[in-house]
Amino acid sequence: MPNLMLTNYCNYRCSYCFGKDIMFPKSPRQTMTRDCFDGIVEWVKKGPSDRIFHLMGGEPTLNPDIDWMVARLLEEDMLTTIFSNLATPHAVELAKKIANLPIDWVVNVNNPAHWNDAQRKNITAALEILRERVSLTFNVMPDEDDSMWALEYTQRYHLNNNIKVGFLLPTYNQTNEALADNQYSIVAAKVTRLAQEAAKVDVHLDYECGIPTCAFTDEQLGILWHCGSTLQSGCQSRLDITPDGNVIYCLPLATLGMKHYTEFDSYNDSCIWFAQRFGPYRMLGRRIECATCNLNNAMACNAGCLAKNLIDCKNVKL
Amino acid sequence: MANLYLTHHCNRGCPFCFARKVLAQRRDSDEILTVEDITKLLDHYHDGFQAIGLLGGEPFLYPHLAEVIKLLHDRHIICKIFTSATNPMPKGIEEFPASVEYMNFIVNVGERKTYRDDQYRNLEHFFEKFHEISALSFTIFDLNADPTFLFDMIDKYQLNRTIRTGIALPIYQGGNQYIQPDDYKKAGEYFIKCVDQAAERQIIMNMDCGFQACMFNDEQRGHLLRQGSQMEFVCGSAIDIGPGLQTWNCFPLFQLGYVNAMDADNEEDLTKLLQAQVAKELGNEFGTRPECKDCEFMLHNKCQGGCRSFKSIK
Numbered sequence: 113m114p115n116l117m118l119t120n121y122c123n124y125r126c127s128y129c130f131g132k133d134i135m136f137p138k139s140p141r142q143t144m145t146r147d148c149f150d151g152i153v154e155w156v157k158k159g160p161s162d163r164i165f166h167l168m169g170g171e172p173t174l175n176p177d178i179d180w181m182v183a184r185l186l187e188e189d190m191l192t193t194i195f196s197n198l199a200t201p202h203a204v205e206l207a208k209k210i211a212n213l214p215i216d217w218v219v220n221v222n223n224p225a226h227w228n229d230a231q232r233k234n235i236t237a238a239l240e241i242l243r244e245r246v247s248l249t250f251n252v253m254p255d256e257d258d259s260m261w262a263l264e265y266t267q268r269y270h271l272n273n274n275i276k277v278g279f280l281l282p283t284y285n286q287t288n289e290a291l292a293d294n295q296y297s298i299v300a301a302k303v304t305r306l307a308q309e310a311a312k313v314d315v316h317l318d319y320e321c322g323i324p325t326c327a328f329t330d331e332q333l334g335i336l337w338h339c340g341s342t343l344q345s346g347c348q349s350r351l352d353i354t355p356d357g358n359v360i361y362c363l364p365l366a367t368l369g370m371k372h373y374t375e376f377d378s379y380n381d382s383c384i385w386f387a388q389r390f391g392p393y394r395m396l397g398r399r400i401e402c403a404t405c406n407l408n409n410a411m412a413c414n415a416g417c418l419a420k421n422l423i424d425c426k427n428v429k430l
Numbered sequence: 431m432a433n434l435y436l437t438h439h440c441n442r443g444c445p446f447c448f449a450r451k452v453l454a455q456r457r458d459s460d461e462i463l464t465v466e467d468i469t470k471l472l473d474h475y476h477d478g479f480q481a482i483g484l485l486g487g488e489p490f491l492y493p494h495l496a497e498v499i500k501l502l503h504d505r506h507i508i509c510k511i512f513t514s515a516t517n518p519m520p521k522g523i524e525e526f527p528a529s530v531e532y533m534n535f536i537v538n539v540g541e542r543k544t545y546r547d548d549q550y551r552n553l554e555h556f557f558e559k560f561h562e563i564s565a566l567s568f569t570i571f572d573l574n575a576d577p578t579f580l581f582d583m584i585d586k587y588q589l590n591r592t593i594r595t596g597i598a599l600p601i602y603q604g605g606n607q608y609i610q611p612d613d614y615k616k617a618g619e620y621f622i623k624c625v626d627q628a629a630e631r632q633i634i635m636n637m638d639c640g641f642q643a644c645m646f647n648d649e650q651r652g653h654l655l656r657q658g659s660q661m662e663f664v665c666g667s668a669i670d671i672g673p674g675l676q677t678w679n680c681f682p683l684f685q686l687g688y689v690n691a692m693d694a695d696n697e698e699d700l701t702k703l704l705q706a707q708v709a710k711e712l713g714n715e716f717g718t719r720p721e722c723k724d725c726e727f728m729l730h731n732k733c734q735g736g737c738r739s740f741k742s743i744k
Contacts, residue, residue, distance in 0.1 A: 325656060334652030337661070340730060406634050406658030 113156060114359070114379060115166040115195075115352045118175035119143045123200050126222070127289040128251060128280045130419070131363040134354060135170060138287070142355035143174075149181050152353060152373055153188060159378035166350065168195035173203040182210055193218055198238040199231040207238040217246045218276070223253070224261050239269040249276035249320065252302050254295040259306050266315055275310065277303055278320030279327075281417040283364045284428075290420070296327040304332040307341040317341035321349070322364075322417030324398065325407055345413035347394075351382055361386045364419030369430035389430045393422060431510075432697060433483035435672035436492040437462050441549070442514050444540070446571045446598035448681040448739075451605035453487060461673045465494050465501065471675060471691055472505055478696055481508040485670075489513050496522025499533050509533045512567075515556040516549035524559060534563040536594060541579055557587035565590035567638070570609065570617055570624075571598040577624040581631045593628065595621065596638035599737040602685040611719065611740065618645030622653065629657040637662040639680075642718075643733035644725070663733035665716070669700055679704040682739035686711045712738055 121136045121143070122129070132138060156165075165185050172178055173196050185192045193216040196203050207217075219239075227235065239246060248262050248271060262275050279299055282290035291299060307317050316339070325333070325345045336343050352360050358370040359382045369389075376382040397408050397415035407413035415421060422428055438456040440447075447453070472479075482502055489495055489511050502509040508530070515537050526532045537557075542550065557564060566589060568580055580593060597617060600608040609617050625635045636659055643663045646654065654661055668680040671691050677700065678688040686708050694700035717728055717735030727733035 328652070329649075330652035330656060331649040332652060333655045334646075334648030334650065337651055337655060338648055340732075342655070404632055406629050406632060407656065409632055410634065410658055412658060 113162055113164040113166070113190075113350065114152070115168050115350050116144065116149070116152065117169055117352060117354050118149075118167055118172040118178060118181065119170040120355055121174055122170040122197075123174065124171070124197060124222075129288055130281050130283050130290075131170075131366070132288045133283050133285055134360075134363070134366045143176075144181075144355040144357075146177050146180060148355070148357050149177070150184065152357065153184060153190075155373055155376075156379045157188070159380035161379065163189065164191045164193070166193050166195060168352075171197055171200060171203075173198075173200060173206050178206060179209055182213065182215060186213060186215075192216070195220065197221065198235045199227075200234055204234050204237045204241070207241045211241050215245065217242055218249050219246050220249050221262075221265075222250065223256060223259070224265070236269075239265070239271065243270045244272055247272040247274055247276060247318075249278065251278045251280050251320075252299050252306070253280070254291060254298045254302075258302065260309060262306070263310055263313055263315055267313060273315045274318050275315060276318040276320055277306070279323050281322045281364055282420050282423065283367070284419045284422055285367055286423060296324070297329075300327040300329075300332055304328070304335050307336050307339040310341065311339035319344050321347040321414075322420070324416035325413045326399070326401075326415075345407065346411055347414040347418065349386075351379075351386060359386075361390055362419075364417060365390075365422070368422075368428055390418065393425070393428070394418060396421060431481050431483055431666075432479055432669040432671055432700075433485050433512075434463055434468060434498070435485055435487070435670050436489050436495070436498070437487040439491040440486055440488040440514075441491065441517060442488065444538075444544075444569070445607040446569055447606060448599055448601050449487070449684075451601050452681065452684055454605070462492060462494075463671070463673045463675075465497055467673075467675050468498060468501065471671065472501070472507075474692055475696060477505045477507060479507050481510060483510045483512055485512040488517060490515065490517040490520050492520070495520045496526070499523070499526065503532050510536060512536045512538065514538055514549075515553050515564075516545065518552055519556060519559070528560050528562045530563055535560060535565070536567045537564050538567045538569065539580065539583065541575060554587075557583070557589065561587045561589050563590075565592055565594065567594040567596065568635075569596040569598050570621060571607070573609075573613065573616055573620045577627060580624075581628060581633055584633055585631065591632060592634045592636055594638050595624070595635050597621075597640045599640045599682050600739045600743050601681070602683050602739040603742045611736075614642060614645045614736075618650065622646075622650055625654060625657050625659055634658040634660075636660045639665050639668075640737045642736040643727040644719075644721075663727065664731065665734050665737070667701060667705065669697065669704060677704065679708050682737055683708055685742075708738070712741055 120134055120139060121141050172194055182192060195218045198219050252259055280291045310317060323345055333343060349362050352363055357373050359373050360366045360370045394414055398421045402408045402415045408415055438453055438459050440453055490513055499509055511533055513535060566580055598608040628635045641663055671677045675691040676688045677691045678684050689703045689707055694703050718740035722728050722735035728735055
């Protein structure tokens, strides 16, 4: 099932955002309309599907129709997850409105040390309402001491005990802040320490896509397994759909090409179309060793983010 | 997964075989799991098995193998055959397409010296015909054995590039040869050596049941993950259904008694019946070492402490 971008506007301007290339202000501001949303839902229903919808942005709660859209998905018996930063009053209002509905929230946060007062007020108010419906997700920064605040917040607000961590990944055009090659192992060590501390309070880590196994030493991989936070390095890309109905492979690769959903018979067809175009590149890996790596061959590791691996390929065409 | 134990006959006599006691007791018996009983079983369970294993003894010595494969295929049940492939292929098998829709094979192999010439010829002939749907299985028994023959076999016959690796386990109350608990760390090191050699040839070695998490340290477990090995320290609880539809909870625990497969209506209930049968003798606790009781892997259900058949071994 696709990730629907309900708007390309966000109340944050994170330097690392890998959606930057198609977000406001780099692109004109867009908001998904009810008609477009409805059309996409009907289109997705045409094919076999896993009945899961992700609503994201930009900041999806800034779409004034989001509560109507959530209701529409529930009507269709779809499992719905909202990806929000919870830092706006709109998010708090929505949380109040739909607190009792079976909706999961994946909340992308930065280190609370960087929140301003208004952000803090909104985020904590929404966490207080949503509690176990919320899973935190954040990027582990190479230059910050630790990420133990995530454990503190998870416990304080009784959030879901799975936290999703990510690495700073580049867009294909390298327009955002991303890890340098030599920072991967630094972040891997931080993730391992976090997993060890998390296990002590029965919290476990999940992983965003684009994390290569090679960033970790054998011992670190073993510790992650030991802590119940076994590394997952595969990329199971769900297609993203922009507010105006264009399908993209994923945000870091958005500028490589998009096609309107109405050009495909079904969501499945669009998956096949993109898989055929990106599949051959996926096999490349990042390093020469990837060619003979069992994990890469078994697609259990995609050698990190495809956008990073394609940066040096200047003639990629869909 | 449920396994159909088709026949007591076997031509191999591996010292580590965990069916060894049953086979020894019934070697001269022509008792088999009949096609009628299999049909009755499938009808009773409304074909509610996703996959069924066919094993023995040696399934290639079972006179109705092709008929059973076709029966399962017609009912859309995936069929996995555990064989040594050292006998001539049973009548009708060679006519089946080499397609997983019909069947796939797990072929337990040993070093060349463990085969007679005619047995090895049969094995080679089998691989030539069914290499696309065959994967090897290998039992860790001799910790000095050179595993290269496995990888050579895979490359030569273009077999599936994953190997199912077992560890020689005891039969409850004895009757076969197995890796001693004190040698488990050494066996772990041996497994890693095999995994590394396999990885050099883009082959993955996965674990069958009986491995213990404490055979390895963090670094070793991480290394196994990096090499693509699926680590498995939790018992999958096999259902083995034999002649007369007598059913037991895996061969090492055969001595603990059995139930009749018709006493349950679905695979889940049958598993519960078997677990209760085992619990009568062994209780509900897992773990085979004193330290298992307080082990965090056990507490978090990441390891069950190896095969419970060790509980009867003094």
